[in-house]
Amino acid sequence: MASVSLRNVHKKFGPITVLESIDLDIADGEFVVLVGPSGCGKSTLLRSIAGLEAINGGEIQIGDRPVTHMAPKDRDIAMVFQSYALYPHMDVRRNMAFSLNLRKSPAALIGERVAEASAKLGLNALLDRLPKQLSGGQRQRVAMGRAIVRNPKVFLFDEPLSNLDAKLRATMRTEIKALHQSLKTTAIYVTHDQVEAMTMANRIVVMSDGVIQQVGPPLELYDRPANMFVAGFIGSPTMNFFDAVIVRGAARLADGSLLPLAPAAWKEGREIVIGIRPEHLHFADQGFPATVTVVEPLGMSTQVTLDAVEERVTLLALERPQLSPGDRKYLTAKAADIHVFDRVSGLRLN
């Protein structure tokens, strides 16, 4: 177990900068999830921590050891690949024992560790099979087993569940979280699945274009996104955005309707963007007008899509509103639920 700290990490592929001055401190035992759109550098960051990519600048420390120039094998980490990367010519037992064998651990210890891990992951019946004789879910478990057998300082996961079907993914998600709670090993987990990020993380790191946008506990990111990118990225269905101007302490939308803002020293005439999560919008007698276009009952909630103020708006209602396409409604939100961003910089203002 160990903390991980990244100082000013840079990485380029040829002329292209993929990681730009990454600073991150991960506490001992923490479960940190990296999210971001495809190509933003999540895998590259993870692989840099693993030592599979040499970084072009900055420092990486695991525990109290600087590892920037260490080979992967000396960093005492374990990694679970998206493709699982099981050794095809070794059976499950040898796959799991591989790292301990390399370290010349005593056979008794190896046997004990493998037995322990395979019991934990329900692999006992599969120990003598080759990877090609396993299902996708079983391979995933073996990959996990191979990682935990080593008892490493840090676990690295690169989208380990993305090849599984939805149901198995949900099961494995819970299992990995339970595993982390019992092992308490520091973990860094890359995903682009919102639900995985929200449910598993102690803290989420949101990245975009090689830059960290925000770091924080899941609900903090959800409730107080630092900028429009994070606001739009976290949460599904995504947040609704409207261009607005400050008029006497309220937000005036493009069609002239006013929405209340929490009291603050708002500068008259300032150009802003306001963001409202779908579940915070509700129907009212006044607010801004909108026309219902699609109604999608989800059971627990109902998702309503409306056309309003030159924008398409999503509303999530917990009750079951009686609506049909074409209905004219007024929408509003509580002042406390409205996020305010600067229109130029995209930074949060309230």
Add this chain to the structure above:
Amino acid sequence: MPGQSLLQRILGQTGLYAAIACYVIFALLPIYWTIKISVTPQDLLYSEGIKLWPSRMTLANYTSVLKATDFPRYFLNSFLVSVTTAVIVTVVASFAGYALSRFRFRGKALVSLVLLLTQTFPLVMVIPPIYRIMGQLGLTDNLYGLIIIYTAFNIAFATFLMQSFLDGVPKDLEEAAMIDGCTRFEALRRVIMPLTLPGMGATVAFVFTAAWSELLFALMLINSESQKTFSVGLLTFVSKFAVDWGQMMAASVMALIPVCLFFMFLQRYLVTGLTAGAVKG
């Protein structure tokens, strides 16, 4: 196949097997004929020339090749040259193919291009200069010279062959091995090599066969009896006035034996699909 009547299926199967049989007969007839002539007694060779099998059989050709000629010597020479060449080429080509498959380095495209270009040279063009060079190095008329030349001529193709086999092994595997505690070389030895054994087997077999049956350079560079390879030796059966067909064919059949044994031994490595199950699927 669904939607086909029994008759159609039978006809289809018959056609398929007939085609395969034609192909096999076409491919194996020369070998069959070689064997047939090697066991035909001298006096029947011309009188029963076009019969499928002679009325009497003899092993006299084999015994005289083994006892009365230098063939055992030629045989040994060929074997030494071919095995050494195959081993050297495969080892070098494996490392070179690994570098081409895994690393990015300056001039990589150029290296590939030059390797490819060496394959396009007409052999006759390079024979005179090679003869001169080998002569000055004192490498004519000995087996080392042959090994060097065969190695040089096979290495480019073998490198491409190994590169394509290595390209087929997912990069994740060696990265996983390196994280699990291997150096790059250990990862190569413990994970990549076992998975490329079929490829190495194919390369060994290819190079061995090429060296075993090479005639041109062997003929040109070797003069003394003690250094002759078997392909050159076969020509000793052609004298000014006659060809000793029986002994020549007997020697040829014996020359086929190591190649056949070799392929039988390698067959299990030539089975593809060893990497199945490495990654998702």
